[in-house]
Amino acid sequence: MNSPDLYFRLLRYVRPYTRIFALAIIGTAAAAATEPMIPALIQPLLDGSFVNKDPHSIRLIPLLLVAVFIVRGVADFIGKLAMEWIAHRVVMDLRNALFARLLILPTRYFDDHSAGNLLSRLTYDVNQVMTATTQALVTLVKDGLSVIGLLGWMLYLNWKLSLMAFLIAPGIALIMRLVSRRLRRLSRELQELMGDLNHVIDEVLQGHKVIKIFGGQDYERQRFHRVNNRVRQFNLKLAAVSEGSGPLVQLLAIMALGAVIYFAALQSAANQITVGGFVSLFGAMAMLLAPIKRLTKVNEHLQRGLAAAETIFALLDEPPEPDRGVRTIGRAQGRISFHNVSHRYRAEGTEVIHQFSLEVQPGETIALVGPSGSGKTTLMGLLPRFYEPEAGDIQVDGVPIRELRLAELRANIAYVSQDIVLFNDTVAANIAYGAGFQASEAELIRAAESAHAMEFIRELPQGLQTLIGENGARLSGGQRQRLAIARALLKNAPILILDEATSALDTHSERKVQQALDTLRQGRTAFIIAHRLSTIESADRIVVLDRGGMVEMGTHPELLAQGGLYASLYRLQSNDDHATTLHFQ
Incomplete structure (x- = not known):
């Protein structure tokens, strides 16, 4: 999928928030519109106040400058806040969509993909998309309109001199094209490395007991260092490519600025341009440097976001479990x-x-x-x-x-596997999983008693409402297994x-549970x-x-x-x- 298609698909998640998005665009555009007003006010300020000594200009222009900066500050605040609101909603919606997709993917998909890489999609990749929907979009709108407004003012003042500024456009376009390709490739590789990093962390968290008993700390430390160092190297490469493009673009802009100053001085000597007009034109060109620099740097965030969008949409496009039965x-x-x-x-x-x-x-x-x-x-x-x-x-x-x-x-079907899976919730919630969380407390107790689990549940601090930790970490192996059996008993499946x-x-526990299972098997296929x-x-x-x-x-x-x-x-x-x-x- 190419960049425009990716970005337009990403913007579909903005569609439900059209009003807030319109407010953000209006605020951002209003802030951008104040950019050319500043050099536009410089001309009457200099020519009217200092050259012609016009008392009306002396009183009015400072007030207009203050008003411009007030409007600029309010509009910028509204635009950025509205865009941040949208970005966090889009991130939440994407995470919800990714999580919902994970719930319906076939088991084979989880066999082929590590938990660390999937976690990276929901955390790191989604955050990269947020930069594409906020910082990148705000910069593109605000600085793009600022550049257009400043160039428009320059053309109005002196179209001959302004045309020199356009000579740098092909050079900037070429630099942006080359940098975009490089940034996209590096961003993809960085996302894979972040998945590997999360995978190593996940394995260490899950296998900390094995690591301790077999003395694997040094090995795991070195393994993590290798991946972590690779992440650092790719972040540095991304920074080098992104930061390197800025000075190149600024060099082209300064060369154009120098040429404009030279020819403007010649026009001034020939009385073809006023002092105020020259300073206004020079100020507009100087003000162009900052938005152009930001526009070149936003390419890094944009390419990171688009690379992340590729992996996110690839996961969202994964076919769910085949369920064609009727x-x-x-x-x-x-x-x-x-x-x-x-x-x-x-x-x-x-x-x-x-x-x-x-x-x-x-x-x-x-x-x-x-x-x-x-x-x-x-x-x-x-x-x-x-x-x-x-x-x-x-x-x-x-x-x-x-x-x-x-x-x-x-x-x-009720299923009890050899790898017991419990959730970081209460005892009651883990047992109630077997009945879709619709069971009464009496039914939960009955199932737990049949699995000979109530004898240890009663000794827990809050009984059925005790939190058991991640995968039942606060319980013994036998206790965890009896909870899983109670969950299956509660389902009462044939x-x-x-x-x-x-x-x-x-x-001793096996004999009790075996008796419960013998009772449960009556009239059921097991x-x-x-x-x-x-x-x-x-x-x-x-x-x-x-x-x-x-x-x-x-x-x-x-x-x-x-x-x-x-x-x-x-x-x-x-x-x-x-x-x-x-x-x-």
Whole structure:
């Protein structure tokens, strides 16, 4: 997208605030209109007051100068304040739009982009856009009109001398063109570096315990220094390009000014220009230098803003999760069918799931086991359509899930992952997530009791209203897991996905939660992913996966009798548990 298209698209976000924008433009234009008035008043001031000794000019011109500066100050204040108001509203609207887009992007997008880079879009890039909508726009309007007004006054005074000022226009245009290209490229690279910087910071904040325990402080310090130093270098390059263009433009302007002064002196000697006219013309040319300098420097802010707008609009244009389904099923019975399902994460990658087929009846509990990397979690990620299968079909109650609306499908699924996600909110809010925040306190307590979470919630300072910190940092691993289970219990969905749902619990807590899960599974279809095979012995069927395909299926006794992969895994875990028990005796 070229610069004009980017800027006009950016200005669409200003459209809802047209009245305030008009006020800002009027104020800015009024302030700009006072610029040529100053040299215009200089001519009658000198010729009327000092040369002709006109008493009327002596009294009137000073009053007019004061009035001009009062109007200039008020108009400038109104214009800048109104523009700042618009800029912050545009920034808020862009952040809201970006955040709303993030909420509907497919899971694959988050797999391909780091959290640091996405945070950079919402913070650094949006702030760069603000400079393009405020400082750059104010400068373009105010200084642009000032230059036009001053040039107009110069042409009115002496068009022959004024034409010399126009000789520098091609040189300025060439400098601006070259500088714009360089600034845009450097701004893009700086934005990527800011994303890398945020990524490093995010990893350090998330992994501070690992860094401490493994003594990684020096390594992380050096890694941050490298990225931070690159940011410094690119900021310096941007400053060098921006600051270097100003002196070049001013040099051209001074050369033109010198030529005008020389020829004006010749005209004055020939009585073709008055003292007041010469000083007014000279003053107008001198006043041109400041707005021209600002106009060249605004290019840096403009190019930074446009480069940021590119990345922002690229994110806003990302297609959301495909949701072309139109069918509804209400509360599902829980019959799940997998027909020759295959999936790979990359087109060139190997298949993670290969032609998997399975018929699951309502209320049946299916345990998925197998070595790490066998595809258990990936398979369960296909059911709520976190990913779209590459081939095959998945059905709920005989309806292909691609024909169901995403909200309809996911309303029938409760999910507890092995990576517990809690929010920096109260205990009650985290549990209420399972019911769309519509549950009563009694329902929250009932769900928490079923997950055996109330026993520690009652001991918290504010009970259910206790803030738990970022991702439940103020809770133990087992407490966090029980809150996640309470959230799933509250949803009361007919389909359950439990991905290592009891992995962080001690033996005593696990037994309690396992009892709650056994009760919850009654009348519901449940998929349990488990590495600890002793927790799924009571499953209706156990599906053994290896390299993305089903290699065994049956009940716990049947699979042990077969002596295959499941029996091997079970014996290995039993030996490990026995060895651990002997070690602690």
